[in-house]
Amino acid sequence: xxxxxxLNMSESKIKNNNTLELPEVNWLDKDLRPKKFxxxxxxxxxxxxxxxxxxxxxxxxxxxKNAFEEVRSFFESPTEIKKTSxxxxxxxxxxxxxxxxxxxxxxxxxxxFQYGFEQEPLCEHDDKTQPIHRRxxxxxxxxxxxxxxxxxxxxxxxxxxxxxxLTHLLGEAIVESLGEDISAxxxxxxxxxxxxxxxxxxxxxxxxxxxxxxxxxxxxxxKFNSNKVGAHIxxxxxxxxxxxxxxxxxxxxxxxxxxxxxxxxxxxxGDYHVPVIPGSMIVNTGGTLMHLSEGKYSAxxxxxxxxLIPEGETRISMPYFLIPKMEGDLVPFGKSxxxxxxxxxxxxxxxxxxxxxxxxxxxxxxxTKRWWAEEFAELSQxxxxxxxxxxxxxxxxxxxxxxxxxxVKKQP
Numbered sequence: 001x002x003x004x005x006x007l008n009m010s011e012s013k014i015k016n017n018n019t020l021e022l023p024e025v026n027w028l029d030k031d032l033r034p035k036k037f038x039x040x041x042x043x044x045x046x047x048x049x050x051x052x053x054x055x056x057x058x059x060x061x062x063x064x065k066n067a068f069e070e071v072r073s074f075f076e077s078p079t080e081i082k083k084t085s086x087x088x089x090x091x092x093x094x095x096x097x098x099x100x101x102x103x104x105x106x107x108x109x110x111x112x113f114q115y116g117f118e119q120e121p122l123c124e125h126d127d128k129t130q131p132i133h134r135r136x137x138x139x140x141x142x143x144x145x146x147x148x149x150x151x152x153x154x155x156x157x158x159x160x161x162x163x164x165x166l167t168h169l170l171g172e173a174i175v176e177s178l179g180e181d182i183s184a185x186x187x188x189x190x191x192x193x194x195x196x197x198x199x200x201x202x203x204x205x206x207x208x209x210x211x212x213x214x215x216x217x218x219x220x221x222x223k224f225n226s227n228k229v230g231a232h233i234x235x236x237x238x239x240x241x242x243x244x245x246x247x248x249x250x251x252x253x254x255x256x257x258x259x260x261x262x263x264x265x266x267x268x269x270g271d272y273h274v275p276v277i278p279g280s281m282i283v284n285t286g287g288t289l290m291h292l293s294e295g296k297y298s299a300x301x302x303x304x305x306x307x308l309i310p311e312g313e314t315r316i317s318m319p320y321f322l323i324p325k326m327e328g329d330l331v332p333f334g335k336s337x338x339x340x341x342x343x344x345x346x347x348x349x350x351x352x353x354x355x356x357x358x359x360x361x362x363x364x365x366x367x368t369k370r371w372w373a374e375e376f377a378e379l380s381q382x383x384x385x386x387x388x389x390x391x392x393x394x395x396x397x398x399x400x401x402x403x404x405x406x407x408v409k410k411q412p
Contacts, residue, residue, distance in 0.1 A: 020259045021275075022251065022282070024052045030173065042177045047401055049285040049300030049394075050251045052262060052277060057169070058162040059243065061278035064265035068245050070155040071316055072267070075111060075202040077149065085144040087114060091125040091371035092139030093197075093360050102209045107220045107229035107306050109204040114364075115141050115156055116196055117164075125371060132375055133326045133353030136360065137195050160198060163241060163320040164191075170283065171238060171322060178293055180333045188288075188324040189238070195323040197237075197360070202316055203248060205309040221307050229306075233299040233394050235387060236356040237286030237321040246315035247274045247308045249282065252301040252398060260308065270310060286321070287344065287390050290397075291330045295343030298397035299390075326353035345393030350386060358383035 023044040029037035044051035074082065079098075087095035099111040119138045123130045143153050168191050175185040206214050220226045231252075234240045242249075245268075249261035263276045290299045309315045324330070329338035329348055338348040361368040361376045362383075368376050 020253050020257060022050050022052050022259055022261055023048055024054050024277075024280075025283075027053055027055045027057060038173075038177045041173065045174065045177075045285050045289075045297040047404070048251070048253065048259075049298045050259075050261070050302070051283050052280050053170070053241075053283050054277060054280045056166065056279060056281045058166055059264075059279060059281055061265060063162075064243055064279070065267060067155055067159055067243070067318065068265060068267045068316055070149075070151050071113075071200050071202075071318065074113065074144065074149055074152050074200070075314075075316070077144070081144055081148045082111075085113065085142045087142065087364060088366045088370050089142050090139060091136065091367065092121070092142075093136070093364055093367055094139060095142030096144070097364060097366065099202075099204070099208075102204075102213065107217050107226070108304060109208040109306070110304075111202045113200040115160065115198050115200070117160065117194065131326075131351075131353050132357045132379070133195075136357045136372070137197075137323075137326075156200075159318065160320075163198065164194065164196070167196075167239065167241060167320065167322040170241075174239065174289065174297070175333070178296065178333055184333050188292075188330075189322065190325065195326060197321045197323060199319050200316070201304075201319065202314055203246075203304055203306065203309060204314050205311055206306060207312050218307055221305055229303055231301050231303040233287060233301055233391055234284065234321065235287035235299070235390055236352070236359055237323055238288040238292075239286055240284050240319055240321050242282045242284075242317055242319040244282070244315065244317040246310060246313060247272050248304045248306070248315045249317070250303055250305050250308070251284075258305075261302075268313065270313075272310070273308070287346075287394075288324050288330060290344035290390075290394065291342055291346040292333050293344075294332045294339075295393070295397050298401070299344075299394045300398065301391075301394065323356065324352075326356060343393065343397070345386075345389035345391075347386075347389070351382075354379050355383050355386055359387075 025040045025044055082096045085095040087097045089095060094114050097112050099109055102109050118140055122134045122138045125135045127135060146153060171189060172182040172185050175182055209217055220228045243264045245263060245265050247263060250258040251261055253259045260274045261282055262274050263272060264280045266276045285297045285299050287299050289297050330346055331338050341347050358379045361372050
């Protein structure tokens with residue numbers, strides 16, 4: 001996860017709106033109706049920052065069902081098995097993190113598993129002659145005991161490979177939709193030598209809370225400016241991809257309303273208040289794309305709403321984040337150098353590797369406390385300032401989208 005904390009905004013501007021839906025972009029149109037595909041893609045990312053990619057290559061309903069089955073088996077395993085892959089065993093933020101406590105004051109109870117490609121570390125984690133991202137992002141995964149879960153690692157390796165292929169295919173298409181050559185994408189992304197972050201998330205419903213705390217959680221979700229429910233933009237990634245098996249994801253719409261995102265794979269019977277779209281995935285703009293497109297494609301606030309997960313059930317999601325090379329400035333497409341301060345809140349000279357690294361440290365304090373406490377203390381304030389500017393830029397761009405929608409509504 002790449003949470004970037006929410007800035008305060010008047011609650012009166014945000015309400016829940018279940019009449020809006022995220023726009024759909026059909027991958028098959030890329031070859032069959034390319035004009036329609038690129039038009040739909042541009043509209044979705046410029047006016048929502050989110051979309052539902054239907055007929056997502058490599059993510060058929062059958063594949064998703066198999067993936068959810070293996071991942072749910074992991075999360076439903078005894079704690080003794082899950083903790084064999086405890087995330088703080090190594091400095092690389094790979095492995096299992098225990099559920100956040102229901103009495104923590106947050107609106108989510110979530111356990112997770114972080115993974116990536118199996119990679120040799122570029123250097124020792126405490127080698128301070130190296131940039132911090134070179135010390136932190138590359139390393140081995142921390143797997144659970146394969147004797148207890150023989151199918152888990154093969155499935156996650158396959159999931160990783162499919163996500164990786166699709167992020168690059170989709171990334172190139174996004175760059176084309178902006179009128180740029182795909183070489184502009186390859187400048188920041190090396191298919192053979194990737195930096196990425198990927199997660200398996202297991203969210204619990206309100207049933208995880210005591211009766212007296214459930215009303216508190218509901219009240220927090222009723223407040224847009226709550227810092228306790230995880231509303232955020234994905235700052236470091238170019239794009240994020242996600243499949244899920246229960247409702248819960250919400251996105252801030254152009255008008256300033258919450259849109260309830262669909263489910264991409266049904267794994268249990270029952271009626272949901274959102275559509276189930278088999279073989280689809282949810283895609284959103286990250287901060288990197290917001291900067292490179294000079295705000296044309298904006299990162300958008302989103303959250304998982306615990307109150308929308310069917311009572312007594314749990315929600316699994318599998319987000320995947322495409323991370324750019326971390327050396328050098330982000331130079332907007334079509335320009336020769338970075339702006340001193342761009343439309344996406346990015347300032348030239350940012351240490352993007354440190355920003356992304358501190359983001360990970362803040363998300364997983366159990367790893368940070370053991371391995372990165374000194375670095376986090378040194379770098380966290382700078383990163384918070386950058387997040388604040390970036391999130392404010394996303395809010396400003398959302399307001400502009402809202403104004404455009406109002407004008408369209410006024411037309412006869």
